Amino acid sequence: MAWQWFHRLGSPRWFYQKTSGWLPWLALVSIVLLAAGTVWGLGFAPEDAKQGNSYRIIFIHVPAAFLALAGYYIMAISGAIGLIWKMKLSFAVMRAAAPIGAVLTFISLFTGAVWGKPTWGTYWVWDARITSMLILLFLYIGVMALSQAVSREQVADKASALLALVGTVNIPIIYKSVDWWFTLHQPATIRLTESSSIDPSMFYPLLIMIIGFYCLYAWTLLTHTRTLLLRREIRTQWAQQELAGEN
Amino acid sequence: MHPVRKQRLILILVLVALSSAAVGFVTYAMRENMDYFYAPSAFAAGEVPFEKRIRAGGCVVPGSVQRAGNSLDVQFVITDGEAELAVVFDKILPDLFAEGEAAVISGQLMQSGIMRADQVLAKHDENYTPPEVAESMVSQKGCTDGAKI
Numbered sequence: 299m300a301w302q303w304f305h306r307l308g309s310p311r312w313f314y315q316k317t318s319g320w321l322p323w324l325a326l327v328s329i330v331l332l333a334a335g336t337v338w339g340l341g342f343a344p345e346d347a348k349q350g351n352s353y354r355i356i357f358i359h360v361p362a363a364f365l366a367l368a369g370y371y372i373m374a375i376s377g378a379i380g381l382i383w384k385m386k387l388s389f390a391v392m393r394a395a396a397p398i399g400a401v402l403t404f405i406s407l408f409t410g411a412v413w414g415k416p417t418w419g420t421y422w423v424w425d426a427r428i429t430s431m432l433i434l435l436f437l438y439i440g441v442m443a444l445s446q447a448v449s450r451e452q453v454a455d456k457a458s459a460l461l462a463l464v465g466t467v468n469i470p471i472i473y474k475s476v477d478w479w480f481t482l483h484q485p486a487t488i489r490l491t492e493s494s495s496i497d498p499s500m501f502y503p504l505l506i507m508i509i510g511f512y513c514l515y516a517w518t519l520l521t522h523t524r525t526l527l528l529r530r531e532i533r534t535q536w537a538q539q540e541l542a543g544e545n
Numbered sequence: 546m547h548p549v550r551k552q553r554l555i556l557i558l559v560l561v562a563l564s565s566a567a568v569g570f571v572t573y574a575m576r577e578n579m580d581y582f583y584a585p586s587a588f589a590a591g592e593v594p595f596e597k598r599i600r601a602g603g604c605v606v607p608g609s610v611q612r613a614g615n616s617l618d619v620q621f622v623i624t625d626g627e628a629e630l631a632v633v634f635d636k637i638l639p640d641l642f643a644e645g646e647a648a649v650i651s652g653q654l655m656q657s658g659i660m661r662a663d664q665v666l667a668k669h670d671e672n673y674t675p676p677e678v679a680e681s682m683v684s685q686k687g688c689t690d691g692a693k694i
Binding site: 499 | 581677
């Protein structure tokens with residue numbers, strides 16, 4: 299059957315054993331990329347003509363914001379797959395993605411505020427981009443809270459998946475807010491369809507940081523999902539064996 | 546796909562579509578409040594109330610900044626390429642405030658048509674360039690491209 303691979307993916311045991319070999323590689327690649335990107339971006343990239351050195355926050359701010367948005371889709375789509383196929387693994391991915399996304403959203407809001415003070419002259423304004431980003435943080439926290447609030451795991455899974463799915467409407471709003479409305483936040487610098495308005499000497503370290511953040515995200519998400527799976531399946535034989543083997 | 550799963554998939558798509566539509570209608574209804582500031586052409590069109598706290602945004606017209614000799618008082622003109630708005634301010638301007646750059650101003654529109662600002666924020670553009678590259682492009686500086694806000 300065409301769907302067989304998909305159903306096998308839903309087996310927590312299969313997933314747990316399959317991914318254990320990936321973790322060291324993901325860890326290695328993300329640490330190397332993040333170290334290289336940080337040293338290049340902070341030490342060797344030229345300073346900006348107008349902002350001076352304060353622009354260097356872009357090397358954390360932009361990758362964190364990228365992953366905060368992409369991670370929301372990962373969380374919502376996992377929730378949808380869980381609802382449609384009743385897949386335990388998928389709900390575990392959804393639960394694991396929520397705190398990681400919340401941290402990334404907080405990082406982008408915090409670094410933005412730190413950068414905003416010297417650049418704009420204020421830490422915070424209620425423009426469309428920044429406010430919709432704050433709503434994203436609340437959505438992540440909402441999914442986290444809802445998944446903990448109900449003691450019956452299956453009910454909690456369904457409720458949080460529905461909240462995550464309803465919240466997806468916020469993602470295109472965040473992304474397009476700087477184009478649709480007048481905001482204090484500037485429009486996108488990196489564009490897929492037209493040339494980016496950033497000098498190549500600054501773009502390459504930024505690109506390395508973005509790829510590094512993607513690897514870091516995958517690493518963290520897998521690690522957290524595996525922990526959640528073990529906790530859910532603690533009574534099964536395979537989980538007991540894995541725990542015994544690791545200690 | 547199993548019919549039950551197909552039905553759940555359709556239900557989820559409907560849920561996402563309906564919630565998106567709901568949020569879309571709300572933002573559309575509030576579209577006038579979604580903008581963080583008014584453009585100078587909105588002032589010219591008389592859309593901005595007098596003596597109420599509002600915000601204006603635009604490109605600072607090169608050569609328009611005039612500083613008083615013995616105080617912090619400063620006046621300048623902002624534009625969106627269609628209309629201009631005169632602004633007076635009596636506090637310290639942010640470091641990145643400059644002629645030919647965008648700024649967002651909070652304050653009140655006086656009956657005279659001049660805006661009295663109580664806060665001026667510099668609006669950074671999306672361009673990142675090293676100093677050497679920027680020096681070779683100085684001739685492009687200005688408010689020519691209208692949409693520079």
